[in-house]
Amino acid sequence: MPTPPATASGTPAVAWPGLARQVFISRETDPWFNLALEEWLVRRHPAATVAVFVYRNRPCVVIGRNQNPWLECRIGEMRRRGVGLARRISGGGAVYHDLGNLNYTVVVPRPHYTREAPFGPVLDALRGFGLAPALDGRHAIRIEGRKVSGSAFLVTSAAALHHGSLLVSTDLAALDAVLNPDAAAFETHAVRSRPDVVANLAEWAPGLTSARVTDALLDAFGCAGTPPVELSADACRRQPGFLAVEERHRSRGWLLGHTPAFHRTVTVGAGGCEVRIGVTVREGVVESAAPCPADAVSPAAGRDIWQSWIGQPYDQVCDAGPLPLPPPHPQP
Template identity: 35%
Template sequence: MIDKLFVIEGDSNNPHRNLALEAVLLKRLQPGECYLYLWQNKHTVVIGRNQNALAECHVQQLEQDGGYLARRLSGGGAVYHDLGNLNFTMIMNTGDFDVSRQTGVILQAVQMLGLKGEKNGRNDLTIDGKKFSGHAYYHHDGRSYHHGTLMMNVDMSRLPKYLNVSPLKLRAKGVQSVQSRVCNLADLNPAITVEGMKKSLQEAFCDIYGLPVSPLELTEADRDFWRSEEAKMSAKEWLYGEAKVLDFSKEARFGWGTVRMDYSLSQDKQSVQELQLWTDGLDAEFLQEVPGLLQGCLMNRDRILARLSMSDEASPRIADDIACMLLPA
């Protein structure tokens, strides 16, 4: 049960430092604690845990313009951040994790600023059908977080310049472009500011959980871990992964996300030799395990499902879709 609330505000606009602090807070969380972490990134594209950076982002253009590429621990899709966007992260023990309650904090904060939002789809908040907030979730070692964006005055011209959205995803949303399905809260209420949103979020956080908030002090050990995580988050190996050219490629859109599968088969075509999976699916932990689980697996539905069920994070629905996608029609 949650009995202590803490609020932390980021001290930087660097995405690698900010995402590293998320990892620090998750690691130091104690039973009964719940953290609200508020942070902003400057001129950044953040991709999901299992996405292909070069497929999702016009990286060369972003870097030429002095921007940052970052990869987060959670699943979901690529997003553009600038100082017209505010990020939030709510961190708690997994037993206290409640998406409806956490989402309620965001919706109440927005309502306090005169706007009525609603949850729409798998992880979006919208007003009149247009998205102003996208969410993702991460669970590890009995601790969890729920984080997302709040678009208040984002430079919308940057979205098509830096984001490369899959046509399958756009068709599934029934829109022509990413700009056509999103909105800035300041367009609906010009009085909204980042500082005003921070204040409303803290008030809603206290109200929903029925507790006062305290500032959080980091220890020297926390700061040491923060430095090591920032180095990891900024390393090219983490940002880009290892994309290989394999023999076959398939792409599909399911209810749980868009997925691209690149793979090679054994010489007799009877088993999977190597497989890479790129996806905006929210089940990041399971989806990350899929390539390793299927290496050497016979191209047989029952064998594929048996291999995928070996994961502690296995999702039968996702496993079934992956098996259907991998096997010849």
């Protein structure tokens, strides 16, 4: 590995002194595998250890635990571009991943965790490339006001997970194309993402690569003397219980069924006119569908259309079309 640059102070930033380090680097770019691996690490985290996990994903949109994919994603554009849908175990907003996006995860014993602590090493790593990053009040890292990194968190009884995405050389046109649809017709308590102005680190550091940023991050997190463990899908799937975690991350129950309940209005043709239909969806399935009171039509007009929706997966009947979901089982 190439030697990472020194931090702003000339020496690597070190958080959590006295705790042993573990370093994991994924060989895979399968987002559902990598998100399952994150969960596996935090659920089985050994005491008195800091684990740092680094990975990249092929093109996908990763939504937060309590988000609605139809509110966050341009579904048709995702299908057209071959961009998959994934859901992570932490909260926060939707993010676009591709191979120009570097993801880092830090798992810390809960007694040693504060929300601010992981940001110091990340900021120091970026400063080592001559950049001037700043942390804002929403835990985003910005350069000249533009967002280059977002983060999210999960705290369990034993450990805390902090993970973030660094835009190194991401396809920003694709990012803009697949996120932030018009969602005015939705009523829901799902967490909404906040659109932002984003930029790549390579804009200020031409030629910067994910490999160089990885080295800088590991150094800043105090892992310079810790040999990284490169993880493959085959090796992880041989671990008892791991495959069940990965298959849950690929499942409709997690990707769609975990969507908070919502109500929306759609327009269909019935009885020679357009009728607005109120649709309620719970756990990804249409619970009820009926014409809006103001759109009175003949009792029989179009009834077979919306009544046939009830009990169906919402993505099979909605105007956006099927979601770009992964195969339910890992491919060899």
